[in-house]
Amino acid sequence: MKKIIQPVKGTRDFYPPEKNVNSWLYQTIREVSESFGYQEYDGPFLESIDLYASKSGEELVKEQSFVFPDKSGNLIALRPELTPSLVRMIAQQQQQLVYPLRWWSFGPFWRYESPQKGRGREFFQWNADLIGVDSPEADAELAALMAGFFRKVGLSPDKVKVFVNNRRLMEGELAKLKIPSDKQGEVFRLIDRRGKLNDKDWGAYALEIGLKPAQLEGINTLLSSDDLWKDSEELTRFFTAVDALGVNDYVEYSPRIIRGLDYYTGTVFEALAVSKDIRRSISGGGRYDNLMADVGGDSLPGVGFAMGDMVISVVLEELGLLPENRSAAPAKILVTVFDEESLLASYQLGVELRQAGFKVCSYPTAEKLGKQFRYADKVGARIAVILGPDEINNQQVALKDLQTREQTTVSRSQAIEAIRGLLENDPGA
């Protein structure tokens, strides 16, 4: 075996079939985002580590980012998320931008994770944000955008749900249980882990962080109160808007959704795939009204979410929802090369056909026709064009439909029309 340098751990090779899936995701995300009037943007892949140090949380930067010094010794990070870049970009042009601002992006991110199914060290992420509006209806729009994507790719509401909660509501409820505000962060973490631990371990963890049994009881009651949202004016308006936006079948209240990130201030949401008995987090987001001010801009409210490409790909794959034709033909027409003498004539014919708008490849060398036909087959070409001595002498070309096996010889001037006729019912052309 030849020695081949191994790919970097946690990265993926995108062979044409995989790249095709990636492009399809990108395209679908583009269509959904643009249908809501969002504009595409992007930040740099490299950022100064300082950008993340302030806000993203210690662990994200120190433990899970790829960081390296450049030649002048500045610490550079491969971006682990987009929101800090977004916030910086907005702060830089805060007075010129038009609000409400609706932006989306799809690009690569890097995190130093331990790779496993649905998670790698290099992945793509869809980000969508609505900046400058502080209303439950804006939150609902983001939920609708997310649900719109699911609907478009065929993920029905029985396969995926967007669960919603509100941090202000939860803070109020915790205060009622006499949980001091400086413990809220810890309690949010506790709630975040409810689904991951069994009852016993979770209860032990709760007592460990200093909760009294009565408070634990209270939290348990809280976490099974599926009607709790009715106590929140914000969420009541949110769900009314969700109805109006036509996605109430996807969006559901859950007191157990809290999200790990510190900068969320109000509504938080998370899309979960329900396959068998496993719940997998597909996407998450929420409202972050203080973030802009925290990084030194003027105060500006925002709400947004992110969705990684790896989990959604796994889910779509399992449900058979990925596009069928994963290796689209590079060209529908192959121009064969009869012999050395006619090679350039074949190339020129290829040029003519390309100018006529067809996707055309020329066989690069004069091989036996049988071999060229086999090649045409394998790459999925529909038509083989033959330009041998007989055709050249008579100003003709032979066209063979590889699907029907029918071959016709037409005059050179009619070739384009004839091909167009043959490709009429071929969608890939």
Added chain:
RNA sequence: GCGAGCGUAGCUCAGUCGGUAGAGCGCUGCACUGUGGAUGCAGUCGUCGCGGGUUCAAGUCCCGUCGCUCGCCCCA
């Protein structure tokens, strides 16, 4: 960081009780010198991940190591 499983041909994998390496697919050629998918025949293909140990003999057993995968942890 912890745990489990797996590393054999280009790919997917088999290899029994330890006895000197196999299949399918692919690729090349021929049947078929102006025509593809089928069929038949022939050919091509190996540091059995790496290092050590046990043994007359190791792909197989033991130890170590590296890599991959799947979980746990974590999850913006």
